[in-house]
Amino acid sequence: MTAPLKSCKTAADGLQLLNVSKTFDQTEVLHDIDLTVAPGEVLALVGPSGAGKTTLCRIIAGLETPSSGQCYMNGTDMTAMPPGDRRVAMMFESYALYPHLSVGDNVRSPLLARAKGGLPPTAGQHIEQLLAVLEIAHLSDRLPSELSGGQKQRTALARALIQNPNALLLDEPISHLDAKLRHKLRGEIRQILNARPHPTIWSTPDGLEGLSVGDRIAVLIAGRIEQIGTPEDIWLRPASVKVARLFGDPPMNILPGELQDGQGRIDFHCRSMTMTLPPALAASAKAIKGRAAFLGLRPNGLTLHRGDDQSAIATTVYSIESFGKYAIVTLITPPGDLIKLKTADVQDLKLGDDVGVRYASDQLLLFDGTTGRAAYVYS
Incomplete structure (x- = not known):
């Protein structure tokens, strides 16, 4: 469960990007990015590998210069500001640990870089508490070369979280951890961030992770x-279809087809079935120009039916992945x-069984077959 939504009320609040674009060797990797992240807000930046998430974080941190556009922090234009003057803490996906420093000294390093007259007496205690939360307190004296990939990732995360920056950027902070530890640390890190006044961007390719950690989500695809x-x-x-395919476990089923006018109804026809659209979806279909359409079927809105049912989609069991309390069944x-x-x-249920699939009408979505954009009618 996320914290209550926070919103930027003025351009002077938090982090703001205006029309930010970036081109490498005539290849545009970011296109007109507009984002606002409020003080205390966690924005989950979700997108597949190569979408431009890391490049966007590097621009905010001052490690890359945008080809066009501006970056503001609390109303101040920091587009041309040196990285050291921005006070932006970034956890790198590649960790970027100092190889000659221990875990504890790596975490302590950003505090020492800004300390005037030495660290406060409580700094050591705060570092120990953070290492304990991340379950690496026992590794405090080890060098990075003596750590596993997951331990290195948590050290880099601790180094970012120990700071009190103007903005915090977490680039895939828990991607290399096992599932149980990822689940635990999502909640622990959110508790830490909930008490912080700075804006945070949490970058991840995992849609479900983004849903669980973000006050809001920005979906970045192809820049x-x-x-x-x-x-x-x-x-x-x-x-859009692109967004629908990023979220869910498993993601939404997307069937390409076309719309057909019937007698007082609208049908969706594809090579696997013909379906009369329920009233809400039929109303949405009017927003689609042309006949091409995609039908989205949520996996949790489908049920198996054994027996003769003309209203069910005819399928054969292709694979069964059992996870104890539930299974993900792939049908063809x-x-x-x-x-x-x-x-x-x-x-x-066995591989090769012939089964029907029923669908819940309120779990269906319709997308324009040409643009891929969703067709919605709001009441």
Whole structure:
């Protein structure tokens, strides 16, 4: 569960990017990025590998210069400001630890760099507490060469979190940890950030991680902001097929097809089925120019049906991945479309079984087949 949403009320609050673009060797990697992160807010920056997340963080930190656009911190233009004057703390995906310093000294290093007259008496205690939270207190005297990848990542994370910066940038901070530790530290880190006054950007390729840590989410794909919204907005109303495919476990099923006018109805037809759209979806279809469309089926809105049912989608069991309380079942339609669903109903289910799939009408979404943008009608 995330903290209550915070919002920037004026340009003088927090971190603001205006029309930021970046080009490397005539290749544009960021295009007209507009972002505002409020004081105390955690913005989850979600996107696949190569989307431009690290480049955007490096621009904010002053390690890269934007090709165009401006960066503001608390109303001050810092676009041309040297990195050392920005007081932006960044955790690098590559860790960037000092190889000759111990874990404890690596974490202490940014405090010493800014200390005037020595560190406060409580600094050592704060470092010990943070290392304990990240479960690396017992490694305090080890060198980076003596650490595993996950231990190095937590050391880099501690070095960023120990600071009191104007802004905090976490570039994939828990990506190399095991699932149990990732789950634990998401909550622990959020507790720490909730008490901080600075804006934070948490970069990750994992959509579910972004949903769990962000007050808001910015979806970055191919250097462009595809959607910005609350976790609820992103989950319930993805702005495009690209966004829909990033979120969920498993992600939403997307079937390409076309819209057909019937007698007082609108049908969605694809090679695997023909479906009469429910009223809400039929109203949304009017926003689509042309006939091409994508139908989105949420895996948790699908159910298996054994037996003859003309309203169900005919499929064959392609694979079963069991996770104890539930399983992810991949089905294949006769024409070859793959459909995934999440279910606990896998008793006696075997590979090659012929089964039907029913769908909940309130778990269906419609997207423009040409632009990929979502078609929504709001009441």
